[in-house]
Amino acid sequence: MDSKGLSKADENNPPQNTADLTAFVQNLLQQMQGRFQTMSDSIIGRIDEMGHRIDDLEKSIGELIQQAGVDESEGRQT
Numbered sequence: 001m002d003s004k005g006l007s008k009a010d011e012n013n014p015p016q017n018t019a020d021l022t023a024f025v026q027n028l029l030q031q032m033q034g035r036f037q038t039m040s041d042s043i044i045g046r047i048d049e050m051g052h053r054i055d056d057l058e059k060s061i062g063e064l065i066q067q068a069g070v071d072e073s074e075g076r077q078t
Helices: 008-012 018-077
Strands: none
Touching: none
16 A cells, blocks of 8 residues: 555556445545544544643642742741
8 A cells, every 4th residue: 555545456446437436435535534533543642641741740830839938938037
């Protein structure tokens, strides 16, 4: 198969009748749907991963703010 998902047989033997054309189009649509689903799953996975990373970053920032508040009040007392 080439990068377009067509086998060499498909390229060399274009559909000759309605049944062949229908089968060809259905196969092509199935391939496109499969690729779309794969890309969609990949994008959703990356978005979820980024969401987790943002949550971790927010937590770290909150901890730093708390530490800075504690350190700042300790510094003023001495």
